[in-house]
Amino acid sequence: MADATSDAVAVGFKPGPLDREPWGAKPKRKFSRRNIFVYGTLLLVSIYYLLPLYVMIVTSLKGMPEIRLGNIFAPPVEITFEPWVKAWATACTGLNCEGLSRGFWNSVRITIPSVILSIAIASVNGYALANWRFKGANTFFTILIFGAFIPYQVMLYPMVILLRELGIYGTLWGLILVHTIFGMPILTLLFRNYFSTVPEELFKAARVDGAGFWGIYFKIMLPMSLPIFVVAMIIQITGIWNDFLFGVVYTKPNVYPMTVQLNNIVNSVQGVKEYNVNMAATIITGLVPLIIYFISGKLFVRGIAAGAVKG
Numbered sequence: 686m687a688d689a690t691s692d693a694v695a696v697g698f699k700p701g702p703l704d705r706e707p708w709g710a711k712p713k714r715k716f717s718r719r720n721i722f723v724y725g726t727l728l729l730v731s732i733y734y735l736l737p738l739y740v741m742i743v744t745s746l747k748g749m750p751e752i753r754l755g756n757i758f759a760p761p762v763e764i765t766f767e768p769w770v771k772a773w774a775t776a777c778t779g780l781n782c783e784g785l786s787r788g789f790w791n792s793v794r795i796t797i798p799s800v801i802l803s804i805a806i807a808s809v810n811g812y813a814l815a816n817w818r819f820k821g822a823n824t825f826f827t828i829l830i831f832g833a834f835i836p837y838q839v840m841l842y843p844m845v846i847l848l849r850e851l852g853i854y855g856t857l858w859g860l861i862l863v864h865t866i867f868g869m870p871i872l873t874l875l876f877r878n879y880f881s882t883v884p885e886e887l888f889k890a891a892r893v894d895g896a897g898f899w900g901i902y903f904k905i906m907l908p909m910s911l912p913i914f915v916v917a918m919i920i921q922i923t924g925i926w927n928d929f930l931f932g933v934v935y936t937k938p939n940v941y942p943m944t945v946q947l948n949n950i951v952n953s954v955q956g957v958k959e960y961n962v963n964m965a966a967t968i969i970t971g972l973v974p975l976i977i978y979f980i981s982g983k984l985f986v987r988g989i990a991a992g993a994v995k996g
Contacts, residue, residue: 745769745965752960768959772966778949779938785966788946791857792926792973795942799861800921803868804914810869811876812902816888826877833870840867841934848935855937863935864925872917879913880906915981923974943970 740757745768747761774784781787813819814826844863845854853859883906891901932942941949947970951963 741964741968745961745968747961749957749959749961768961768965769969771959772950772962772969776950776962776966777953778941778946781938785943785946785950785969788941788943789969791936791940792943794857795860795864795932796922796925799864799868799925800918802861803865803872803921804917806865807869807872807917808876808910808914809902810873811878812880812906813898814873814877815880815883816901817898826873829870829873833874837867837930841930845934854935855940857936857940860931860935860940860942863931864921864928867931868921868924872921875913875917875920876910879910883909919974919978919981922977926974927971 743760744752744757746764746766748763748765748767751762772784773786775782776784778784778788810829814822848854848859848862851859851862853862887905888901891905896904926942927944928942929944929948932945933948936942936945947966950966
């Protein structure tokens with residue numbers, strides 16, 4: 686083969702691309718030092734964060750005699766779901782011994798209207814700020830962004846006075862109003878950034894065709910905005926469902942959300958400390974946002990990436 690190649694070169698024949706030796710970067714080895722370091726670090730971090738969850742799950746499936754043996758990492762010898770049933774139906778949360786069931790439905794009645802109202806208002810705000818530049822739009826947007834960075838604790842007492850004057854302090858609707866107000870600044874920023882990425886030609890073409898403010902919003906913007914709506918939904922559901930501060934300040938015991946009742950179960954000083962019931966109650970409380978995130982995780986990443994393109 687070497688003699689044939691040299692003869693071809695001698696008579697003026699130039700070898701083509703297929704006749705040359707392989708060139709370019711060598712393929713990387715699967716188990717290079719860099720890959721071992723990266724994946725090893727990720728594995729250690731994953732174990733660090735998943736270990737408490739593992740302890741919670743195995744503890745919630747044990748009886749108290751087995752827990753008293755002291756090995757918190759050992760899997761249950763005999764699996765029991767009695768702690769889960771007690772956490773849901775019979776655990777005492779103060780004077781009420783109905784478990785987390787009442788708090789669960791209170792949280793549902795708080796979360797659904799709060800999410801719908803805050804997302805609906807913020808999406809219209811973001812759409813208007815991105816496509817309909819009204820007089821004072823920049824000032825309005827600056828105030829909203831400033832509101833997103835005010836610590837919640839600063840506004841606790843003024844909101845108590847406001848809700849008292851409106852006659853809804855201590856009610857579910859008072860807490861819904863609080864969550865709607867505090868969710869609007871960051872959601873408006875997300876929607877405004879997302880709508881800014883929509884091609885301006887679509888907006889101008891719709892204006893030429895005679896579409897107005899609401900026509901463009903419902904027929905063009907909404908169908909293209911599923912990812913950012915999923916992002917807003919996950920942010921709001923997670924924040925509202927896991928909220929403790931607003932729930933304990935702006936509601937009363939008969940309408941406490943799930944997180945406040947969970948705190949009452951875990952911090953109860955009466956009777957025997959039932960760690961299995963506490964762990965089961967904690968897992969039950971966190972299931973809703975966890976399930977929603979796993980169902981819509983891909984759209985969440987897409988929406989965050991799209992909304993971060995423009996500031």
